[in-house]
Amino acid sequence: MNVTVFGTGYVGLVTGTCLAEMGNAVVCVDVDAGKIERLGRGEIPIYEPGLEELVLANHAAGRLAFTTEAAPAIAHGDVIFIAVGTPPGEDGSADLTHVLAVARTIGQHLGAGSIIVNKSTVPVGTADRVRATIADVLAGRGIAIDFDVVSNPEFLKEGDAVNDCMRPDRIVIGSDSAKAITVLRRLYAPFNRNHDRIVLMDVRSAELTKYAANAMLATKISFMNEMANIAERVGADIEQVRHGIGSDPRIGYHFIYPGAGYGGSCFPKDVQALHRIARAGGYEASLLQAVEQVNEAQKSRLFELICQHFGNDLGGRTIAVWGLAFKPNTDDMREAPSRRLLEQLWQAGARVQAFDPEAREEARQIFGERADLVLCEQAQQALQDADALVVVTEWKAFRSPDFKVLATRLKSAVIFDGRNIYDPLAVEAAGIAYYGIGRGRSVARVQAG
Numbered sequence: 001m002n003v004t005v006f007g008t009g010y011v012g013l014v015t016g017t018c019l020a021e022m023g024n025a026v027v028c029v030d031v032d033a034g035k036i037e038r039l040g041r042g043e044i045p046i047y048e049p050g051l052e053e054l055v056l057a058n059h060a061a062g063r064l065a066f067t068t069e070a071a072p073a074i075a076h077g078d079v080i081f082i083a084v085g086t087p088p089g090e091d092g093s094a095d096l097t098h099v100l101a102v103a104r105t106i107g108q109h110l111g112a113g114s115i116i117v118n119k120s121t122v123p124v125g126t127a128d129r130v131r132a133t134i135a136d137v138l139a140g141r142g143i144a145i146d147f148d149v150v151s152n153p154e155f156l157k158e159g160d161a162v163n164d165c166m167r168p169d170r171i172v173i174g175s176d177s178a179k180a181i182t183v184l185r186r187l188y189a190p191f192n193r194n195h196d197r198i199v200l201m202d203v204r205s206a207e208l209t210k211y212a213a214n215a216m217l218a219t220k221i222s223f224m225n226e227m228a229n230i231a232e233r234v235g236a237d238i239e240q241v242r243h244g245i246g247s248d249p250r251i252g253y254h255f256i257y258p259g260a261g262y263g264g265s266c267f268p269k270d271v272q273a274l275h276r277i278a279r280a281g282g283y284e285a286s287l288l289q290a291v292e293q294v295n296e297a298q299k300s301r302l303f304e305l306i307c308q309h310f311g312n313d314l315g316g317r318t319i320a321v322w323g324l325a326f327k328p329n330t331d332d333m334r335e336a337p338s339r340r341l342l343e344q345l346w347q348a349g350a351r352v353q354a355f356d357p358e359a360r361e362e363a364r365q366i367f368g369e370r371a372d373l374v375l376c377e378q379a380q381q382a383l384q385d386a387d388a389l390v391v392v393t394e395w396k397a398f399r400s401p402d403f404k405v406l407a408t409r410l411k412s413a414v415i416f417d418g419r420n421i422y423d424p425l426a427v428e429a430a431g432i433a434y435y436g437i438g439r440g441r442s443v444a445r446v447q448a449g
């Protein structure tokens with residue numbers, strides 16, 4: 001099938017590439033000429049495991065093309081995906097400028113019937129606006145063309161995006177058009193083997209499904225962070241509590257890890273946007289507001305622990321930070337808890353020696369050159385003469401350091417484990433003080449016992 005994808009960000013590039021891998025002829029369009037040129041040369045703008053190989057192979061096979069030219073791309077597509085960004089506007093609601101600009105472009109160049117598929121995360125009702133925008137432009141051109149607008153939200157996770165796209169656990173299709181459903185069933189058939197993963201629904205329900213999924217996941221995290229804060233105060237260890245509740249299949253083990261707060265391009269933006277959507281509909285979503293508030297507070301938790309340990313005296317201290325990306329296996333630092341921590345440490349007069357396996361360049365772009373930041377090439381280098389080690393992102397490479405060696409490198413032996421990846425007893429056995437998230441005095445009691 002001939003497929004066109006507008007937007008070469010995470011969602012667009014991964015979707016286009018996976019559709020090409022399944023044998024479709026895919027044209028990816030972006031207004032950013034520099035990005036299109038780099039993609040054409042085989043340079044991938046994001047770090048995403050497995051993506052580069054797939055882009056190169058499909059590009060070489062002639063199934064995946066990159067262009068800034070909308071007109072021929074629109075003529076090419078039996079199916080046209082809109083996968084452009086919907087950044088938060090001033091008030092937290094999703095900014096639809098890019099989505100509606102693509103809709104206008106489609107209206108200007110559409111010459112025959114086509115199926116327009118919205119993959120971007122957009123407020124409920126956007127498909128109707130896209131449809132109206134295209135229809136308006138077509139009317140201005142004085143022509144009538146039969147087209148459908150479908151909602152088909154994407155659920156991919158950064159760091160595992162190719163896998164999520166190739167082996168989706170569901171394919172949500174929101175449409176009232178039998179023709180569009182038939183075409184999309186055919187397009188998704190290779191991704192839909194063994195058992196049927198397609199979930200058909202109306203357009204607005206599909207749009208809300210995406211927000212509901214992300215808001216539910218964000219809620220689980222904020223709930224666990226709240227439990228962690230309670231655990232700390234009552235002398236319990238949240239890690240034991242996590243095991244205790246996760247074994248109930250109604251709760252499950254997934255996505256109940258307390259930590260330094262959720263970040264990334266989706267959860268913070270989508271929880272806020274859903275809150276706005278609810279308010280616009282006359283409903284005050286107090287749970288969503290609480291989810292956001294708990295997360296905001298959680299992003300300061302590591303800093304609070306550090307201040308507490310050093311008696312609020314951080315001036316002139318050097319803090320080693322392991323992990324800058326908002327989660328492992330990505331170089332993405334959007335809304336990353338590390339950003340809040342670094343700003344707070346600098347404000348308090350501390351220097352930072354940071355290491356991240358992939359996000360160094362991203363950090364350089366965000367923070368620029370500054371005297372109080374050293375971006376290290378090696379994890380060990382960050383430790384040299386530091387007053388503390390703070391783990392903010394749980395990269396695999398950080399999971400089992402030699403604590404004895406670590407103790408000799410640090411000037412003062414203390415670890416702040418923002419992801420609870422270490423066994424407090426093993427750390428303390430090496431003579432290092434340990435702070436985790438929600439790991440109350442029960443740890444000390446087990447040790448004493």
Ligand code: UDX
Pocket residue numbers: 154155156157158159214217221254255256257258259260261262263264265266267326327
């Ligand atoms: C998320 C959704 O998982 C995905 O389905 C959707 O399409 C886009 O948003 P992503 O933003 O890539 O994907 O990251 P995810 O793996 O979901 O993690 C989000 C944040 O939550 C990270 O900062 C992570 O560290 C944090 N998190 C996750 C926790 O703090 N605890 C957990 O138990 C799980």
